[in-house]
Amino acid sequence: MLLSYTVVRQKSFGWHARKSHHCTWVSLLTFVFVPWLLKEVEWNRIFLATLCLLSIILIARYAPADTECNPLVDPKFRRACRLQAIFLSIVFVFVVIALDFYPWLIFGLFLEAVVITPVFYSIMRRSYANYEQYQEY
Secondary structure (H helix, E strand, O other): OHHHHHHHHHHHEOOOOOOHHHHHHHHHHHHHHHHHHHOOOOOOHHHHHHHHHHHHHHHHHHOOEOOOOOOOOOHHHHHHHHHHHHHHHHHHHHHHHHOOOOHHHHHHHHHHHHOOOHHHHHHOOOOOOHHHHOOOO
């Protein structure tokens, strides 16, 4: 789960906690508790394939997502990151299929897709599309 999340996050960026202890709690819940729960469930292939498709759609639509502290101002850089994030997501989907729909990789990809959406930023009370506040020269 952490592998797919981290690799795709390198290009799609996304939400960051404001304080390190918030990050610690969210990370523990996300990468320890959730996989512990997920391992007990038999996952339907159609559900997993749907999550893969939804993840790619969300990443194609919303990547890269910047933060207040790290606005992604350069449009060429944003476009390159978006294309690379889409490519990495598709590669992970093929890996997942080769591994017989390994659910943890799918959930890592889906998690990253969720944390770059405007809805997630809104829930976490963070501003989205911070690059729009900067004038290009």
